[in-house]
Amino acid sequence: MDGQQIPDETIDRLFSYLRPLMCLRREGTDTVLSRDLARLCSVAPTVLRKDFSYLGRLGTRGVGYNVDELIRGIRRKLRFDDETRVALVGVGNIGRALLEQSRFELEGFRIVFAFDNDKEKIGRTMGKVVIDDAAMLEEKLRAESIQVAILAVPEASAPAVARLLASAGVKSILSFAPCGMAMPEGVKMTCVDLSLTMARLVYRSCIEDEQNVGERKGE
C-alpha cells in the first residue's frame, strides 16, 4: 500500500485523464498547463490538481506538467504500468479484430493465448498468436498464471466458459456477451454492452434537444 487511500472518484478521474494525455503525447505535446488539461478533460482545474497531488511531486508552477511523466505517474498509481498478459476465448469477428489490432488498440495488454473450438481455426496464426484448442484452456492458463481474459464466445456458451476461466485462475474477465452472470467470489467481470452504451448516448442527445426546445419556447 502507498500509505494513502485514494478516493474512488479520483481513481475514476485518473483513468479518464489517460486518454487525452496520450492524445497530447501522440500530437507531440511535451508539457501541459493544468488549466488546459482540465478543459480537455472537462473537469475543474482545482479538481485536477488535487487528483494529481496523489501522484507525488509532479509539475512546475507556470510551466505545467510533463506529459510523459504524468502518464507514467498515473499508470503506476493505477497498476497499469506493466504490460498485462491476456487470454482471448472465441475467435469470431470480434476476436479477430482484437488479434489483428485492426480496430481495437489494446494498449497495456498483450494477448498471449487465443482459444476456439472450431477445428478450422485451431492451429492457424492470427496476429502474433496461434489459435489453441479450447479443450486446452485450463491447462495452458494455469501453467502461465494468466489472470485476465477476454470472453468473445456466443452468448449461449458464455456462462460455461466464464466458469472454466474462473477455475483456471482468471481474476478479471472482459465479456462481449451482454447478459449478466453470477461469478465465483474473487472474479470480476465487465461487459461491453453496446446497446446500452448507445441508448445512453441517444438519451443524452434527446434530453438536450428537449431542453433547447424548452428554452426557445421560454424566450
Add this chain to the structure above:
Amino acid sequence: MDGQQIPDETIDRLFSYLRPLMCLRREGTDTVLSRDLARLCSVAPTVLRKDFSYLGRLGTRGVGYNVDELIRGIRRKLRFDDETRVALVGVGNIGRALLEQSRFELEGFRIVFAFDNDKEKIGRTMGKVVIDDAAMLEEKLRAESIQVAILAVPEASAPAVARLLASAGVKSILSFAPCGMAMPEGVKMTCVDLSLTMARLVYRSCIEDEQNVGERKGE
C-alpha cells in the same frame, strides 16, 4: 417533458436495471420482488423502489413487479422504446460483427446503412444491409434523417468521418477509435475504449487482492 425532473443517478440506474430484467424475461420470469431485483442489480431495495416511483404506478405489494411492464416502463422513460435507425461507417471486423450480429446484439437499434470506401466491399450484402460507397454518406443520411451512427473506421480517418457525420445531421456517434476528438456543438460522441475498460477491471481486482492480503496480515 413529463413534468418531473429525474436525477441523473436515477437515469444511470434505470439503464443498469434493463440488462438484468431482460435476462429474467429471457429465463421466463414473469414477476420479480423488488428485494430480489435489487440484489440482482446490486442496489438497496429502497433505492430501487424510489427509482421506479418515477415510472408511475407499477408493481403490487407482496406480488412484485411485472417484468415485461417494468422493461417497457423503463424504456419509455429512457426514450429507448422505439427502434432507432443507425448508420455504420467502416465495414472491417468490428463492422462485420455488428452487421452479422454474430457477437454484438444491438437491441433497440437497427443498422439501416453501412458505408465503406473499399471497392471490394461496396455493393456486397452483409447481414441485411448492402454496403454503400462512403462518398454517398452525406446524401443518404440526410435523405433518411439518420441521427445515430457507429464509427468503425481506422483511427487516422475517424476525425474526418466524424465531421462528415456531423454535417450530415448525425447527433450521436458511437466510436471505436480510442482518441478523443473535438465535435461540433450538438453532437455527442461516446468511445468504446477497451484498454481503459480492461485497466479499470484489473485495477479493481488488484486492490481487492491487496486488501485481502492486508486483512490476513492484520488477523
